[in-house]
Amino acid sequence: MLRAGYQLLNHSPLGAAKTGSNNFALEFVRWRRKPRWLPVAKSKVFRVPERKKQPEEERAELMRLHNHYKTQLRSVRQFLRAEVVRHEETSTADHIVLTPEQEEAEYQLCIAENAAWNAKIASERELRLAKEREEKVAYVQERLDAGKLREELRRERASEHIRHEIEQSKTFITRSNLDEAIETALANPVDHNFAIDMAGAMYKGRTTQSLGSSA
Amino acid sequence: MSLSPASGIGRFYKHSAKIIRFVRQGCTNRPFYHIVVMERRKNQHQPVIEQVGSYDPMPNDNNERLVALNTERIRYWLGKGAHMSEPAAELLGISGLLPVHPRTYMTAWRNRKAAAEAEPVESAATA
């Protein structure tokens, strides 16, 4: 009865989603049990589960064996722990302990080593720095020379420009010769317009010369 | 379910409880166990810290059950304070690496008792 009910439940989409199946070929044994919220079956309400009786001597024997076992295992564990510690000690350098004198000597040795090393590096560094300084001086000198040259060139170009301007200023129209210039312009009108016929002949002027007169 | 490599990819805390236990590989009706070290709180199909052996509970053609144990690593992990599951402890006891587990003795005497009880019945049936 219970199963039938649950299968009914199973047909609902919720049940299918819960079991993750399409109910076609798979039958889940595991989730086909009584749901938690259903009470104990009527037939099982007054059932008292049988409890197997353990013989007294067996219990005592097992107790004895377990006591033995625990004791033995404890000592084995102790041994293994010691083994692991020993192995860790011997496989790293941490376990080497030094006396203060040895430590001092080692420190001095390290200092000396360090100083020697520093000295060596210092000499190397001096050489390198001297070389670098020389290079820098040469570079600056070169740049200065180049700058000077550049300045001279610029000055030359400027004076050239000024000379050119002065030359040009002779033909400028000023307030004093304005009238004269106007008169000259009026007297000589210039007409830049022209026309071209099919043969390529050029006819200059629009107002000064008429097409009809030329034809 | 994919197999995790024997060197183990399981992440673990330094001071968490480790355990040496079986992981059931194999398939339906064909059990096969890996003996592994993993964090105690994890379930058996999560990545392991290390595989230290294997156990084939089905007897082979020569009627023997095969067990492989990486004793060096088992000693290491026990020394590090790893726990043992009861079946694993039994197996290690049988192998002679550790003291024999009481449960082995219990099965032994129960088997002997069952055999002794079955024998008179059989002899009666044949007679």
Add this chain to the structure above:
Amino acid sequence: MSLFKHIRQLNALQCLQAKRQYSPAALKSASLQYDKDPQPLFTDSETQRLLQSMTQLQLDKVFRQRTVPDNSSETKFMTTLQLEKQFVKTIEKAKHLLQMPPVVKIKQDTERIISKDPAMKDFATTKFVFTDITFGLRHSERKVVVRDVDGSLSYASLDTTKRMNQLYFPLEGRKSYTPRMFADEQLLQRCLDEHKYEFILDRLLVQYEPYETEFHNISARVYEHLNESKQFDLLRSTRHFGPMAFFYAWHSCIDDLLYDMIRNDYLHNAVELIALSYKIHQVPVDYKQTLSQLEQLQPTPAERAHAELLSCLKTKDELGIEQEIHQAIGKTEQDFTADELSLKFIEQYIGSEHSRKKVQLELALQTLKEVNLEKLQLYQGLKKAHGVQAS
């Protein structure tokens, strides 16, 4: 479930019985066994030298095409210097390939019980086999223990140990079952009749360890068959020639091999074989003097092969007339003197009570002497004709 178990057990029992019927098939006709441990004598440096010299080093044979997936070779451009270096390397490699498998006595299987626990009787229906799979151990150091149904813990037998090693750390080419070739008498006989000695011995080496009974029995069978068919050339310049010669010398049946060597004009090998036999059976004949004289006169096989390789580099003009004569005849003056020495030694052997086939050997020796005499005359004639100074 219990029914299945029962059937399984029955099957297992049947398998065991079948195996028991199977295994002795190949072994029944092996008659010759090493009666004491041959290992100290075999690994002795003098014996090794003798055996290596007898094996010879023919580069064509060592680097021949094999039945393996990849037989490809590489072609390179090299300078002469590089080529010479490569030659040295090649010789080393050939020596490595010719390393002899050891001859040791059969290892006896002893039962070593670690503990007995009667309280554990019947704790399970089957026995347990425990294998230590600790990383980086050799096969011989790996511990395999067995917990029997009656609760006793013991070291596994050699057979089980080998099986477990093969299961957890498989060797390439070795099978976990007995190959049918070794299990089935007819198949083995067919292999022998087709003279596939090297194939059998190679497979034997892969499948079995040198201290196993099967190894001894089958190899003894092969050697005996070879002694009857007299196809010694098949094994010459392979790694099995040394153990074979050692086997014959140990069981004092060297005459056929000796005959073959004389026929092929390997006189110094014949001398070495006789010396080896004297050494093994502790015959009071002074062979060391002859050997040392021969050694001074003739190069070792490795040197000979190296010289052969180097001679490819030289053109004909560089070789000179003397070398050309040597090549034409195949012997040098030193060879002739060495031959004289060895002939004396071999005749002494044939005259003694140790040889079994005196007539045959004497005939072969006589033929060889005549051929040698002809060659010597030709050699001297050629030398005179070319005006090479006789020394």
